[in-house]
Amino acid sequence: MESFAHIKDGLFPAVCSLDCPDQCGLLIHKQDGKIVKIDGDPAHPVTKGSICNKVRNMGARLYDEKRLKTPLKRVGRKGEGTFVPISWQEAIESICSNWKKLIAKQGPESILPYSFYGNMGKIHSEGMDRRFFYRLGASQLERTICSDAGSEGYRYTMGGSFGTDPEEMTETKLFIFWGINAASTNMHQVMIAQKARKRGAKLIVIDVHKNQTGRMADWFIPIIPGTDAALALGIMHILYNENLVDRAFLKKHTVGYEELEHHVKQYEPDVVSGITGIPVEDIYKLARLYGGTSPSMIRIGNGLQHHDNGGMIVRTISCLPALTGQWLLNGGGAIKSNSAYLNYNTRALQRPDLQRKPTRSINMIQLGQALMEKDNPIYSLFVYGSNPAVVAPNSSKVREGLMREDLFVVVHDLFLTETAAYADIVLPATSSFENRDIYTSYWHHYLHLQEPVIPPYGESKSNADVFRLLAEAMGFGEEAFKDSDEDMIRQAISNVSNPYFPDVTLEELQDKRFVKARDPQSRLQRLNTPSGKIELYSHKMALDGHPPLPTHIPLKEEHSDYPFLFVPGPNHNFLNSTFSHNEKHVRLEKAPQLFIHEEDALRLGIENGDWVRIWNDRGECELPASVGDQVLPGVLVTQGLWADAPGAKRLVNSLTPDREADMGGGAVFFSGKVNAEKLVVVSK
Numbered sequence: 273m274e275s276f277a278h279i280k281d282g283l284f285p286a287v288c289s290l291d292c293p294d295q296c297g298l299l300i301h302k303q304d305g306k307i308v309k310i311d312g313d314p315a316h317p318v319t320k321g322s323i324c325n326k327v328r329n330m331g332a333r334l335y336d337e338k339r340l341k342t343p344l345k346r347v348g349r350k351g352e353g354t355f356v357p358i359s360w361q362e363a364i365e366s367i368c369s370n371w372k373k374l375i376a377k378q379g380p381e382s383i384l385p386y387s388f389y390g391n392m393g394k395i396h397s398e399g400m401d402r403r404f405f406y407r408l409g410a411s412q413l414e415r416t417i418c419s420d421a422g423s424e425g426y427r428y429t430m431g432g433s434f435g436t437d438p439e440e441m442t443e444t445k446l447f448i449f450w451g452i453n454a455a456s457t458n459m460h461q462v463m464i465a466q467k468a469r470k471r472g473a474k475l476i477v478i479d480v481h482k483n484q485t486g487r488m489a490d491w492f493i494p495i496i497p498g499t500d501a502a503l504a505l506g507i508m509h510i511l512y513n514e515n516l517v518d519r520a521f522l523k524k525h526t527v528g529y530e531e532l533e534h535h536v537k538q539y540e541p542d543v544v545s546g547i548t549g550i551p552v553e554d555i556y557k558l559a560r561l562y563g564g565t566s567p568s569m570i571r572i573g574n575g576l577q578h579h580d581n582g583g584m585i586v587r588t589i590s591c592l593p594a595l596t597g598q599w600l601l602n603g604g605g606a607i608k609s610n611s612a613y614l615n616y617n618t619r620a621l622q623r624p625d626l627q628r629k630p631t632r633s634i635n636m637i638q639l640g641q642a643l644m645e646k647d648n649p650i651y652s653l654f655v656y657g658s659n660p661a662v663v664a665p666n667s668s669k670v671r672e673g674l675m676r677e678d679l680f681v682v683v684h685d686l687f688l689t690e691t692a693a694y695a696d697i698v699l700p701a702t703s704s705f706e707n708r709d710i711y712t713s714y715w716h717h718y719l720h721l722q723e724p725v726i727p728p729y730g731e732s733k734s735n736a737d738v739f740r741l742l743a744e745a746m747g748f749g750e751e752a753f754k755d756s757d758e759d760m761i762r763q764a765i766s767n768v769s770n771p772y773f774p775d776v777t778l779e780e781l782q783d784k785r786f787v788k789a790r791d792p793q794s795r796l797q798r799l800n801t802p803s804g805k806i807e808l809y810s811h812k813m814a815l816d817g818h819p820p821l822p823t824h825i826p827l828k829e830e831h832s833d834y835p836f837l838f839v840p841g842p843n844h845n846f847l848n849s850t851f852s853h854n855e856k857h858v859r860l861e862k863a864p865q866l867f868i869h870e871e872d873a874l875r876l877g878i879e880n881g882d883w884v885r886i887w888n889d890r891g892e893c894e895l896p897a898s899v900g901d902q903v904l905p906g907v908l909v910t911q912g913l914w915a916d917a918p919g920a921k922r923l924v925n926s927l928t929p930d931r932e933a934d935m936g937g938g939a940v941f942f943s944g945k946v947n948a949e950k951l952v953v954v955s956k
């Protein structure tokens with residue numbers, strides 16, 4: 273197989289490995305064996321040569337002095353961050369001798385893997401690791417932190433993560449960005465909309481924060497957090513009442529359109545206005561614009577499903593395009609995630625058959641609870657591709673768990689993250705540019721190949737290599753652990769049952785670099801819902817304990833003494849907590865801010881720039897205020913998962929709840945409540 277790792281100079285193709293919908297094609301410039309510049313690949317059909325600043329500055333991260341070069345062993349207290357270098361041999365022996373003892377005494381379920389998508393490559397994020405932990409018999413991890421509530425909600429309506437192809441959106445006349453900060457989190461979606469606007473298309477943004485994306489809209493609609501289902505139901509009420517629905521489409525392609533018509537009568541615009549905070553006339557204006565413009569496309573974000581009712585919100589919004597028959601139009605419809613077009617052969621890659629008996633599974637958003645559990649405790653945690661001490665909700669509890677003296681923690685990462693500071697053993701990871709892997713976007717429809725562009729940094733190893741070493745040291749003799757990355761790619765892309773997956777060999781992929789999923793023209797003919805149609809009424813939902821029709825369900829009432837809903841989302845220059853340790857990205861992002869409405873600020877005596885203490889039963893933060901009309905009264909917004917710093921209290925997840933959303937075991941980062949006061953003496 274090809275590898276560019278040892279070629280000293282030149283221009284090499286690559287793909288962005290970050291957990292970002294755009295999955296850009298990249299061109300890597302090398303001089304004297306080092307990456308000197310990263311550009312977009314103009315040949316990529318969707319991202320067309322433009323990339324974000326984060327990855328333009330990726331070189332600073334790859335060659336950051338702080339990058340881990342060798343395995344480390346902790347010598348200081350847990351959390352303190354004092355380590356000494358050790359050899360790989362010592363590291364692997366220490367992990368395996370510990371695990372062998374645990375397995376003999378406590379059973380393999382006392383070991384828990386914890387990972388997410390710091391690198392989206394299939395082989396390295398959900399390949400050899402899955403094989404290893406299946407074979408080990410470890411507890412399984414439910415990877416729900418990102419989008420599971422909304423994905424399940426969307427699935428009830430549409431049968432799976434299938435939405436509009438961004439390449440069709442040149443035809444779109446009306447874009448609704450609903451709970452997505454696309455200017456930061458899906459920049460090519462914005463570029464497509466901006467191009468369409470030049471030809472007269474309109475852009476509406478519905479959000480709880482008038483951020484970068486809201487400010488560029490033709491119409492920004494502020495909404496009270498967690499009330500979006502009510503708004504969608506109010507739109508449906510008007511669409512039915514004013515005969516703006518496509519009855520022929522509804523009859524042919526949906527089930528439950530009559531029940532829905534009856535059901536939405538209760539969502540009178542004045543009722544919906546009272547729930548959402550949106551004026552009645554705006555609800556009419558929005559419904560009429562939506563009902564009167566085709567093709568229209570709703571880009572459903574991740575933000576609005578990080579709520580107690582997030583599954584139902586996405587379920588409800590995803591019914592809208594059917595009402596006006598958008599799914600038959602080029603550039604019409606909706607997209608939450610398009611990941612299912614590129615579902616590959618997961619059984620062949622992940623080998624669930626290696627598991628000898630079923631094990632318990634633990635929801636990753638409840639890591640703190642799981643680590644503090646006295647019954648059948650977890651005695652070892654292996655973290656890779658994730659930084660749970662910062663990204664997981666209720667982080668005080670997570671850190672309390674990580675402090676346990678009897679918990680053996682291993683962290684595999686490129687940096688000594690906040691989580692790694694609690695580890696007994698730290699392993700250095702390669703970056704994605706040092707590996708071979710395949711990538712599938714969850715927004716556009718392309719499958720990509722990445723060949724190694726640079727050699728491994730220091731003594732770092734890829735995820736797959738670490739699990740191969742561990743398998744060998746544990747004495748796992750199965751052939752599955754001898755497969756190379758190349759073998760695994762071949763297995764993942766052959767015998768794929770998904771009809772949209774492209775018919776492609778590794779050689780063809782090598783030649784072309786990116787290959788598109790098959791055209792989903794007949795999408796409506798093979799919907800994967802129980803009825804095979806779009807389910808406006810879902811019998812399956814009733815069986816699963818949900819209202820079968822789209823419904824507004826209020827957020828859980830936390831303490832009534834905490835008056836503010838707290839929405840701590842991602843920021844522009846980091847990717848979750850990635851880049852929060854890199855000087856260049858921190859400089860670009862400057863500092864965190866707490867957006868507060870001027871009425872609330874006035875009442876609390878807070879002026880722009882004042883430090884504010886926010887707190888609840890879980891924890892507290894101190895952030896500088898940005899006073900204005902960017903958020904509604906009663907809402908506080910901040911952006912970014914900032915790195916720990918001495919004296920700084922900005923770990924936003926110390927305030928977020930770790931309860932599950934209504935569907936998919938999803939996270940509810942944005943449904944927490946806090947109190948706020950002006951801070952007179954800043955502890956920083």
Ligand SMILES: Nc1nc2c(c(=O)[nH]1)N[C@H]1C(S)=C(S)[C@@H](COP(=O)(O)OP(=O)(O)OC[C@H]3O[C@@H](n4cnc5c(=O)[nH]c(N)nc54)[C@H](O)[C@@H]3O)O[C@H]1N2
Nearest residue numbers: 451452453457478479481497498573574575842844847848
């Ligand atoms: N620059 C950058 N890009 C990223 C990331 C990053 O950290 N930084 N993270 C990546 C990942 S993993 C993901 S999942 C995506 C997430 O990216 P998005 O899908 O954009 O999701 P969020 O930014 O979490 O939230 C989107 C918006 O939802 C709003 N919101 C919150 N609650 C509500 C509500 O109840 N109703 C409405 N209408 N809006 C609400 C927030 O104010 C925010 O503007 O981005 C990816 N891309």
Ligand SMILES: Nc1nc2c(c(=O)[nH]1)N[C@H]1C(S)=C(S)[C@@H](COP(=O)(O)OP(=O)(O)OC[C@H]3O[C@@H](n4cnc5c(=O)[nH]c(N)nc54)[C@H](O)[C@@H]3O)O[C@H]1N2
Nearest residue numbers: 388390391418656657658659663684701841842848849850
């Ligand atoms: N308050 C709040 N919390 C949130 C969110 C929010 O909006 N608000 N968003 C949530 C969402 S949507 C998500 S997806 C999660 C994301 O949470 P995480 O998945 O934990 O994402 P990152 O913080 O980017 O951490 C990824 C880590 O993987 C490491 N890494 C990168 N490549 C590799 C590799 O090849 N091998 C190994 N071993 N390590 C690698 C990186 O260095 C980094 O430390 O955060 C969630 N947390």
Ligand code: SF4
Nearest residue numbers: 288292295296324327
């Ligand atoms: S982070 Fe997103 S926008 Fe930036 S290069 Fe990667 S895929 Fe493209």
Ligand SMILES: [Mo]
Nearest residue numbers: 291417418419
């Ligand atoms: Mo995410």
